[in-house]
Amino acid sequence: MAATPAPVLVLGIGNVLLMDEAVGVRAVEAYQADYAVPDGVEVMDGGTAGMDLMEPIAGRRHLVVVDAVKKADAQPGDIVRLGPGEVPAFFRERISPHQTGLADVLAALNLSNEAPETVRLVGMVPEALGTGVALSDTCERALPGLVEMVVGEVSALP
Numbered sequence: 001m002a003a004t005p006a007p008v009l010v011l012g013i014g015n016v017l018l019m020d021e022a023v024g025v026r027a028v029e030a031y032q033a034d035y036a037v038p039d040g041v042e043v044m045d046g047g048t049a050g051m052d053l054m055e056p057i058a059g060r061r062h063l064v065v066v067d068a069v070k071k072a073d074a075q076p077g078d079i080v081r082l083g084p085g086e087v088p089a090f091f092r093e094r095i096s097p098h099q100t101g102l103a104d105v106l107a108a109l110n111l112s113n114e115a116p117e118t119v120r121l122v123g124m125v126p127e128a129l130g131t132g133v134a135l136s137d138t139c140e141r142a143l144p145g146l147v148e149m150v151v152g153e154v155s156a157l158p
Helices: 019-034 050-057 087-092 097-111 137-156
Strands: 008-013 041-047 062-068 079-082 118-124
Touching (some): 008 137, 019 041, 019 118, 019 137, 062 137, 087 118
Antiparallel strands (some): 079 118
């Protein structure tokens, strides 16, 4: 018998081989390393898993996605927060293939009544998406602010 999942999932997504595309993964790594994760919260590196994220997300009450975010009126390194009503629009204008996979996962979970009650997204505008395992200097400097935003989102959940 499967264990009941924690009510909150903090999911970092991104490709760690494409510089700032990895900002979501790097943020959840820092969150786990630097903060005490509250009871009832699970933190996961979702990488570029796409549809493989269906099972880990199913049955959660709240989902906090951490990712690189493309936003027309923002500069590289800017931190962006999208509330529940804004997240679907984010997936329509994607910067990477894994965002399509996550959109498909959430749609499938809606059909099976296993979708989270709320989905929030916190992210950072990338500066460089070239091949490399390090974040750009701009995003590296802004990473602590993104981690603070994750902490705030988790703390604000009921």
